[in-house]
Structure formats: structure tokens, C-alpha cells
Amino acid sequence: MMKKYLSHTLIILAFASSEAFGQKAEPLQIGSDRELFVDQYLIETLDKARVTLHHPEDRGKVLDFDKPWEGAFSAYVTIIEKDGFFRAYYRGVPTAGKDGNSAEVTCYAESTDGIHWEKPVLGIYEIEGSKDNNVILANAAPITHNFSPFLDSNPAAKPNEKFKALGGTSKSGLVAFTSADGKNWKKVQEEAVFTQGVFDSQNVSFWSEEEQVYVCYFRSWTGKGYKGFRSVSRTTSEDFIHWTDPEPMGFGNTPYEHLYTQQTSPYFRAPHIYLAIGARFMPDRKVVSDAEAEKLGVNPNYYNDCSDVILMSSRGGNHYDRQFMESFIRPGIGLQNWVSRSNYPALNVVQTGETEMSIYVNQDYAQPSAHLRRYALRLDGFASLSAGYEGGEMLTKSFIFKGEKLELNYSTSAAGEIRIELLDENGNKIPGYSMEEAQPVIGNEISREVYWNGSSDVSELSGKPIRMRVYLKDADLFAFRFH
Incomplete structure (x- = not known):
């Protein structure tokens, strides 16, 4: 196999040293960032290798929307994790109504593992004559239609404003709130902080470490008014x-x-990469018949469409990289999953195990069984660079890193392997880091250092423009970083 591979490498090297390097671009600065394969930012060429989308596994229901003030139309969930403690925020409303109606409240649940959730009795607002509830915002329409908080990682954030949130519709604009504990909230000011949008969805915000600003992504439409497509x-x-x-x-x-x-x-x-795990809505794509909807108990206005979960990414600025048009999470088995506004993912991906992360999805919308469901992936496992048994390669663009070791998140078969070669910016082999000197990486690990001639030290190349060639045989590479 290796002899066949080496002859193949010579062909690739000949190509790399001519056309691939004919026009020099400025090297990408990746520092010690972890790089994923949710886009092709670093990829120069692929030969018999591909980028593969992976699909989260259904791990079951974790939270019923079963309180009288929650109900079938609960939606727009946000998950926040800090130091192993998980918080969930979501709209509660038991009956269908106009966006921003007075029955909408913001509810709260918490967990110590992201799997088992509780709804604490908070005693903050009186609902139906009692304060025995998990409501953290009420009597604030239309803010409670889509109230979406985040934990502010801005080093300059005041201690009593570590939690921030935006909420509102086009009628109110987006109104800003802050909180010290994530439960008791106050307005930053009475008037809206931003009004130039439609806002009839969950409008999300966060502090960007990469861009050093607060960023808000909100609902807009292509075309004029409500014609065209729901967009961002x-x-x-x-x-x-x-x-x-x-x-x-x-x-x-x-x-x-x-x-x-x-x-x-x-x-x-990898906070320099923004992931957009959103809901693709297919209006008038009717799957459930009238008789089937009646049997399920679906509200008559909510089964003429269907939805699923998609994956996009961004590295800042006004551009999404939509590398995958296929569904990231398909609707589950059963007609209850094929109604309008079901399968809407919660905001944020969180770690729920040593090697596992979780994504949460709103399901059974407009039905008595409405709930939140958990889906799991390996860490970094959204997509991978992969090749089959015959083997394949990726060549990167020129980049500059900072660090002493190269770490991989990868998986191979028993017969498979990964080999890494480091090249100078012109595609020439660097002595000590060639494919022939590379130790095969075999196994299935979240973190594994790469070795050449028994050494993993790459510090002499830190700060210099290089390229990387990855050879894979029956293997997946999910992420890498220099550190």
C-alpha cells in the first residue's frame, strides 16, 4: 500500500509545486485555534478525499412543556452552560395566538449534566394566582415572544450584567435586558436598542471574542416586506x-x-468559528393529512408545512458558508415530527460528556406532546475530512501557526490510518516532517499528538508559513490544532 501511495504522492507534489502554488496568497493566520471542517477555509485541494457531514444521534426527550403556562406552543429555546451547570430558557404559551400576545412568558429550567432537567419553583412572577412556577419574565409582551439570553464573556462586562438578552417584535423593536444571576432580569432602558428588522423569530446575540464586539443575528426577509424568503x-x-x-x-x-x-x-x-444550527422551513409542504392531524391532536393551523435542521458556519462578517445543503438533523420517525414549526433547534451547542456534545431540538410543536429533545455528537464531530479504503489526500493553503505540538481529533478503522506531512509555503518537503518520516495515526481519539521520527515537536516551524498534507485511508479527521 505504501509504495502505491508514494507514487501517488509524487503526482500530487508535481501538481502542488506548479499550478497550486502559481499564485501566492497571504498565509492564513491560524495561531493555536482549533480548525474544523465545517467550511473549506484551509483547503487548497482534495484528491480522493472529501468533506463529510455527520448527523447527531437521537438521545431522547429531556424536557416536557407540560406546565399550564407552557404548553404546545412553547418554543425558541436557549441553552447556556457554565462550569458544568446548564440553564434552559424558552417561551411558554399554551394556546396559539398573535406574536407577542400577553399570554407568552419566558420559562427556565436547569440541569447539572445537560441530560436530566428540573423546573425550579422561582417565586418571581404570579401566574394564574400563584408564584409556584418557573417563569423568569412575564407581563412583558411582546418581549416574551422570543426572549433570548446569553452569558456575556466580555471581560469588561459588569458583574451584575453578566447575563444579557434581547427580545421583541417589529412592533417593539429589540429591547435589551441584563441580569446578575440569569433569573432576575431588568431592562437596560425603556426604548428599544435596535429597530431595523422584522424580528418575528428568535433573534440571537453574543460577545464575539474574535471580533471584539457584540453581534446580533436577526430575522429579515429577502425582497420587500414579507415577500421572498425568510432570511438573516x-x-x-x-x-x-x-x-x-x-x-x-x-x-x-x-x-x-x-x-x-x-x-x-x-x-x-473554537470560538472564532460561529455555527448556525437553524431551522429550514418548507411552507405548504404538507405531509400530514387532515385525518392524521386530528388523530395526533395537532392544532388545525399547524400541519400544512414541515421543517428540519440545517448547519451553516461563519467566521465573522456578513457571510455564511453553507457547505452542506442536505439536512443536518432529519425529522424523526412518526407523523408527529412532520408538522409546522417542529424540529426547531435550540441556541448553543454544549458539552455533556468527556467526549460528547449535545444539540437540543424542539419537537411535536402544536401538539399535547410538545417537548425538547437531545441529540449527541462526538466533540468537534459536525463534519470531517474523510477518505475510503483506497485512500485520499488534502493539501492546505499556506498558513502560520503558533505552538509546539500538532493535535488531531480523528477516527480510523483497524485497517485505516492518517499521516501528516508539513511542507514549506512553496510545497517543498521539510526535512524531519515528510510523509515518509510520519508515524501513522491509528485509532479513535479526541486528542492525539502527531509524531515524525519519534518526535512531536514542531516549534521550529511556529510563526513560519507552511502547508500541510493529510493522507487518509478509511479514516475521518474531525479537527486539528497546534498548541
Whole structure:
């Protein structure tokens, strides 16, 4: 196999040293960031290798929307994890009504593992004559239609404002709130902080470590008014009060689709990459018949459409990379999963095990069985660079890293392997880091250092422009970083 592979490498090297390096671009600065394969930011060429989308596994129901003030139309969930403690925020409303109606409240649940959830009795608001409830915001319409908080990682954030949130519709604009504990909230000011949008969905915000500003992604439409497609725009702020003029997000050359939610947030293991795990809405794509809907107990206005979960990414600015048009999470087995506004993902991906992360999805919308469901993936496992038994290669663009070791998150078969070769920016082999000197990486690990001639030290190349060639045989590479 190796002899065959080496002859193959010579062909690739000949190509790499000519056309691939004919026009020099400025090296990408990756520092010690973890790099994923949710986009092709670092990829120069692929030969018999591909980028593969992976699909989360259904781990079952974790939270019923079964309280009288919650109900079948509960939606727009946000998950926040800090130091192993998990918080969930979501809209509660038992009956269908106009966006921003007075019955909508914001509910709260918590967990110590992200799997088993409780609804604490908070005693903050009186609902139906009692304060024995899990409501953290009420009597605040239309803010409670889509109230979406985040934990502020801005080092300059005041201790009593570590939690921030935006909520509101086009009628109110987006109104800003802060909280010290994530339970007791107060308005930053009476008037809206941002008004240039439609907002009839979950509008999400966060502090960007990469861009050093607050970022808000919100509902907009292509075309004029409510004609065209549900889409996304973005605005930024230095103080969470004054926001820039909105910019519509671009999607490259991919076709427009209705994106009901976009759920954009920094990935916790690579915060320079924003992941958008959103809901693709298919209006008038009816799967459930009238008789079937009646049997399920679906509200008559909510089974003429269907939805699923999609994956996009961004590295800042007004552009999404939509590398995968196929569904990230398909609707589950059973007609209850094929009604309008079901399968809407919660905001944020969180770690729920040593090697596992979780994504939560709103299901059985407009039905008595409405609930939140958990889906699991390996850490970094959204997509991978992969090749089959015959083997394949990736060549990166020129980049500059900082660090002493190269770490991989990978999986191979018993017969498979990964080998890494480091090249100079012109594609020439660097003595000590060639493919022939590379130790095969075999196994299935979240973190594994790469060795050449018995050494993993790459510090002499730190700060210099290099390229990386990855050879895979029956293997997946999920992520890598220099550290």
C-alpha cells in the first residue's frame, strides 16, 4: 500500500509545486485555534478525499412543556452552560395566538449534566394566582415572544450584567435586558436598542471574542416586506446599546431557502468559528393529512408545512458558508415530527460528556406532546475530512501557526490510518516532517499528538508559513490544532 501511495504522492507534489502554488496568497493566520471542517477555509485541494457531514444521534426527550403556562406552543429555546451547570430558557404559551400576545412568558429550567432537567419553583412572577412556577419574565409582551439570553464573556462586562438578552417584535423593536444571576432580569432602558428588522423569530446575540464586539443575528426577509424568503441579517455593537446599520447575510452561491431560525453562536471549542444550527422551513409542504392531524391532536393551523435542521458556519462578517445543503438533523420517525414549526433547534451547542456534545431540538410543536429533545455528537464531530479504503489526500493553503505540538481529533478503522506531512509555503518537503518520516495515526481519539521520527515537536516551524498534507485511508479527521 505504501509504495502505491508514494507514487501517488509524487503526482500530487508535481501538481502542488506548479499550478497550486502559481499564485501566492497571504498565509492564513491560524495561531493555536482549533480548525474544523465545517467550511473549506484551509483547503487548497482534495484528491480522493472529501468533506463529510455527520448527523447527531437521537438521545431522547429531556424536557416536557407540560406546565399550564407552557404548553404546545412553547418554543425558541436557549441553552447556556457554565462550569458544568446548564440553564434552559424558552417561551411558554399554551394556546396559539398573535406574536407577542400577553399570554407568552419566558420559562427556565436547569440541569447539572445537560441530560436530566428540573423546573425550579422561582417565586418571581404570579401566574394564574400563584408564584409556584418557573417563569423568569412575564407581563412583558411582546418581549416574551422570543426572549433570548446569553452569558456575556466580555471581560469588561459588569458583574451584575453578566447575563444579557434581547427580545421583541417589529412592533417593539429589540429591547435589551441584563441580569446578575440569569433569573432576575431588568431592562437596560425603556426604548428599544435596535429597530431595523422584522424580528418575528428568535433573534440571537453574543460577545464575539474574535471580533471584539457584540453581534446580533436577526430575522429579515429577502425582497420587500414579507415577500421572498425568510432570511438573516446582522448588526454589531460595542456597548450592547448602540448598534450598527444592519447588513443582510450572504450565502454564497447556494439557493435561498426559508430559514425560520439560524441559532448562530461561537462554537465553544473554537470560538472564532460561529455555527448556525437553524431551522429550514418548507411552507405548504404538507405531509400530514387532515385525518392524521386530528388523530395526533395537532392544532388545525399547524400541519400544512414541515421543517428540519440545517448547519451553516461563519467566521465573522456578513457571510455564511453553507457547505452542506442536505439536512443536518432529519425529522424523526412518526407523523408527529412532520408538522409546522417542529424540529426547531435550540441556541448553543454544549458539552455533556468527556467526549460528547449535545444539540437540543424542539419537537411535536402544536401538539399535547410538545417537548425538547437531545441529540449527541462526538466533540468537534459536525463534519470531517474523510477518505475510503483506497485512500485520499488534502493539501492546505499556506498558513502560520503558533505552538509546539500538532493535535488531531480523528477516527480510523483497524485497517485505516492518517499521516501528516508539513511542507514549506512553496510545497517543498521539510526535512524531519515528510510523509515518509510520519508515524501513522491509528485509532479513535479526541486528542492525539502527531509524531515524525519519534518526535512531536514542531516549534521550529511556529510563526513560519507552511502547508500541510493529510493522507487518509478509511479514516475521518474531525479537527486539528497546534498548541
